[in-house]
Amino acid sequence: MVQLSGVCIIGGGGRVGLPLGIALASRGLTVALYDINRAAVERINAGRLPFAEPGAAEPLAETVAAGRLRATTDPASVAGAEYVIVVVGTPVDEHLNPDLAAVPRALERCVGHLRDGQLIVLRSTVYPGVTALTEKMLAGRGVAADVAFCPERIAEGRAMTELFALPQIVAARTEAAAARAERLFRHLTPKIVRLEPEEAELAKLFTNSWRYIKFAAANQFWMMANDSGLDFARIRDAVAHDYPRAADLPMPGFAAGPCLFKDTMQLAAFNRNNFVLGHSAMLINEGLPLYLVARLEDRFDLAQRSVGILGMAFKAGSDDPRESLAYKLRKILLLKAKATLCTDPYVADERLRPLAEVVERADLLIIAAPHPEYARLRTKKPVIDMWGLTGRGVLV
Known part of the structure; x- marks a missing residue:
């Protein structure tokens, strides 16, 4: 042997x-x-x-x-x-x-x-x-x-x-x-x-689906507050302040990457596509770029504006663009905006431009991935920051 x-x-x-x-x-x-x-x-x-x-x-x-x-x-x-x-x-x-x-x-x-x-x-x-x-x-x-x-x-x-x-x-x-x-x-x-093996297989899918659903709840709450003209960041800070039962309420943002959506759909398939929470989470999270652009259309004449997308990775500080909703946002804006410019300090993509160029050429900016570099961004142009990275609220 x-x-x-x-x-x-x-x-x-x-x-x-x-x-x-x-x-x-x-x-x-x-x-x-x-x-x-x-x-x-x-x-x-x-x-x-x-x-x-x-x-x-x-x-x-x-x-x-x-x-x-x-x-x-x-x-x-x-x-x-x-x-x-x-x-x-x-x-x-x-x-x-x-x-x-x-x-x-x-x-x-x-x-x-x-x-x-x-x-x-x-x-x-x-x-x-x-x-x-x-x-x-x-x-x-x-x-x-x-x-x-x-x-x-x-x-x-x-x-x-x-x-x-x-x-x-x-x-x-x-x-x-x-x-x-x-x-x-x-x-x-x-x-x-x-x-047991089947228990462990479900345990992993439950973990990722739970995170996906939790992010969807935060995104739905943000939309509700946003549609009422209220800043979700202020509400969330008040709810979570010294209150442990709300400490895990996330900020809004793109829930993306190679795992959460995919594993939620695997769990749905396992349960004969009877996973109302999972499918609702998918509609909320995957629909977030469309919601964001719709809000921008209410405020700006996008056909006459150049839009800069800051961050194409699926999460902060990452060089991984897999399943990033920033690319879905880009596709929508290519149809809606005068021009769409993208940048990321970590992702390797020949379509991306340096940050300074994007900030200079764009009429408005969207923080699509909360890279720490963007917290220090200084510009008088409108900055759409649903993550609350810049500390100026998340009302769009």
Whole structure:
């Protein structure tokens, strides 16, 4: 029997897999990162991050130099690993149906290199039942491996803190598999929470759907106040002031990114598309750019105005534009405004212009992503700030 050791992460060059690999390697494990993105693999092996993640650059360089972390495009890299961790995107399609085969498909690319005795850890957010589907697929291919579902729980920009600070959910069909997964993640945190696989699959979807619904509530409240000519920021500050039961009421803003909307729709599909709260949240959050433009049309003659969009990432301080509603806002304004100019200090996009140019050329400005740089913005032009970043209220 082949001697197994170390960790291989399938999808290890991405925003979830790479921080996990760095964290495990920094705790002394030998980690291989298998990814089909050759450019990301080359950057990682040169000791450089392919994307921004605070606190990750130094341990990446250190673990690569020490030989504990390497990246590869070779699927055979999974063959000698004791732990094979699957971290791949699990999107919904154009009809908002989940892709049940995303994780099994990733394993299929290297199934010929999998070995008996390995522990396969599913890390991606999955539709309930995908863990069982993976177990069935592996058994059908004659691979006698343990399977565990241990969902990632980090937020982009906080990975190198939260991987060590947050409890780790561990779920497996057998005690032996759960114990192996627990031993692996105890390299990162002593706080382990045990669940059954289907419980853990729902727990992850519940978490992201809850956040999406909470943001939708804040956005709906903002619209109500806004339509009445009242500043939601003043109301929220009063409600939350020394009042713990309202402390988690967010400010309004674009609820976007690659997870919250998608996972809310996965949960809806799981419940036979009977998820009134989730679908209502989608209508509110996805409709926010249209609402914002409608309000602007009430105040300005957009056809005669150049509009500057400040921030194209899906969240503050990020270089990740995936599923950003700032791009949806851009599409609407391309039809409505005289000109639309976009900028972002982090996002790489050839269509973007420097901040100074956008501020100079635009007649009005919209803060679409609350990057901290925009809090210091000084201009006499109208600034639409639904985030409350500039401290001047959020009435539009």
